[in-house]
Amino acid sequence: MSELLVEHGWAKFGDGRVGEWWSRPGVNDHSSATLFPDGGLYIFSSNASPFECNKGYSPFAIFTELKHAGDYSAAARDLGTLGYGAQSQSDSHSRGNSFVSFVGSKGNSGPEPMPWPSLNPAALYGIAGEFVRLLEPHTESDPVALLMQYLSAFGSVVGRKPHFKIEADTHYLNIFSVEVGETGTGRKGTSWNQVRRRFEAVDEDWNRECVVSGLSSGEGLLYHVRDPIIRFKKNRKTGFDQEEVVDHGVTDKRLFTFEGELGGVLRASAREGNTLSAAIRNLWDTGTARSLVKNSPIRTTDAHVSINGHIVRYELLSLLSECESINGFANRFLWLCVRRSKFLPRGGQSSNLNFNHVTRNLRMAVQFAAEVGEMTLAEEAWELWDSVYMRLETGRSGFLGKVTQRASPYTLRLACLYALLDCEAVVSVNHLQAALALWQYAEDSARYIFGARTGDKLADEVMAALQSASETGMTQTELNDYFHRNEDSEAIARALQMLAGTGQVQSLEERTGKPGRPTTRWFLTSQTNELNELNTSRGTNAGLVRLIRTSGEKKSR
Structure with missing residues (x-):
């Protein structure tokens, strides 16, 4: 991608925490965008034509904008004649005419990219699946977006009555979800409009x-679901405090907030003194939250808040590096990869579809849910739950482990929604299998989106440094030099130990021929595996690799 940018007047400005800083044509005193290691570009300049400000672009989108003025069809044909990529095949939920895969190099060079997640058809169960299958041929929206928004909207409409319990915690069926696209062309508004x-x-x-949008502060969010605001005012005649109702509050505590540009919400939550992150966490956990603003205190109890947002992957990754507070509520959300499923120049024929059957069943489900309290699982479903519970609770590390640590309660929330859509208060095996399929897509999406990130800025930078060092690895002294001695040595050591604890890095001893203890050299785990494989192929012991440098040459023993 760098060669393509340079060809069109861009210039590298420097190295950032998560990628390279680049300046737009005609600028040399500040940066205009971040170029990520995988070739993605995030623009934060308002004068970087043809790119839009606060928007991320995949390698294919960059090529299309710079070479073909935004004409994706022409770009795909051009790349095809040049031998790049291959036309994507329709996956299990009918993606149709997908974009041409373009990673910036011909043939099969470089590491194999992480595959785009695939939705198990079991997730398209019941009324929700029927709605998606009926509409999917007539919309460019991703079927996953349609399914998730349908379930989220249903979970919001049924309100704070259906629930299930995990030990002492009561879980209601409100969902926080984010659809994450590679570019800004994921048809985010189209899918929501169809569901709404x-x-x-x-x-x-x-x-x-x-239904609202425009989250910016905790106080603003709580205002939409506020309890009555009561103040005490001294009665001049009696001298006693007298209760005064300043605001009668909100009777209907259901709230569905749709955020087409979630990046703005994340930036707002990172501002000093902003209470949005804390409010979101509390509303997912208990439905009770309060603001501590002295002149305008707001409290809510038993609120039923659902959130659905959209963001570009490169913007999300950039904000996750800059806004540590995001880590505090990321695991309350389901993160789902979405992309435009097909091109429909004439807009499809959704206006001619007959939704009467789906709407009738949906109305029956909403009426049924109004009479449901605590929900449970059928015995067969409990047996399935017992078999998958340990896997849901374990097996993930790093930032992926953090953002997916609520796998169990989210799976059960989804299973209860599938059951209620069937007008059932007891979760069956079919309902749980559908929920597990959708959760698996969310987990695979989180793995695709966040990769090997740890959620710790310094640890992520250490990973990037070791990646750049490749098979030579780095000593801690070299890492200190990499950070220009601006990072505390003990902090780097702690980051290395944390990465070693999650299995992402390994240390190998290096003898220099000088007296004293061997030097410790650090590698990404994948790199030490490659070294072990190399030693095995040479007939040496793969159980322990010791690198020995003699006269500037590196040997394995």
Whole structure:
């Protein structure tokens, strides 16, 4: 990608925490974008034409904008004639005419990219699946986005009555989800508009009063679900404090917030003094939260808040590096990879579809859910749950482990939603299998989105440094030099130990021929595995690799 940018007047400005800083044409005193190691570009300049500000671009999108003025079809044909990539095949949920795969190099050079997650058809169960299958041929929206928004909207509409319990914790069925795209062309508004129209026909009050957007502060969020605000004012006649209702509050505590540009929300939550992150965490956990603003205190109890947002992957990764507070509530969300499923120049024929059957069943499900309290699992479903529980609770490390640590409660929330859509208060095996399929897509998406990131800035930078060092690895002294001695040596040591504890790095001893203890050299685990494989092929002991440098040459013994 760097050669393509330079060809069009861009210049590298420097190295950032998560990638390279680049300056747009005509600028040499500040940066305009971040170029990520995988070739993605995130623009933060408003004068970087043809790119848009605060938007991420995949390698294919960069090529398309610079070489073909935004004409994706022409770009795909051009790359095909040059021998780049291959036309993507339709996956299990009918992606149709997908983008040409383009990673910036011909043939099969470089590491194999992580595969795009695939949705198990079991997730397309019941009314929700019927809705997706009916609409999918007539929309460019990703089927995953349609499914997740349908379930989230249903979970919001049914309110704070259906629930299940995990030990002492009561879980209601509100969902926080984020659709993450590679570019800004994921048809984010289209999918939500289709879903909202179906629920408008079932609950007009919810559609009119409970659906909002524009989160910016904890106080603003709580205001939409506030309790009555009562103040005490001294009665001049009696001298006693008298209760005064300043605001009667909100009666309907259901709230569905749709954020088409979640990046703005994440930036707002990172500002000093902003309480949005804490409010989101509390509303997912208990539905109770309060602001501590002295002049305008707001409290809410038993609120039923659902959140659905959209963001570009490169913007998300950039913000995760800059905004540590994001880590505090990331695991309350389901992160889902989405992309445009196909090109429909004439917009499809969704207006001619007959949704009467789906709408009728949805209305019955909403009415049924209004009478449901605590939910449970059928015995067969409990047996399936017993067999998958340990896997849901373990097996993930780094930042991936952090953002997916609520696998169990989220799977059960989804299973209960599938059950209620079937007008059932007891979760069956089919409902749990559907929930597990959707959760697996969310987990695979998180793995695709966040990769090997740890969620710790310094540890992630150490990983990047070791990646750049490749098979030579780095000593801690070399890492100190890499950071220009601006990072505390003990902090680097702690980061290395944390990475070693998660299995992402390994240390190997290096003898220099000088007296004293051998030097410790650090490698990414994948690199030490390659060295072990090399030693095995040479007939040497792969159980322990010791690198010995003699006269500037590196040998393995």
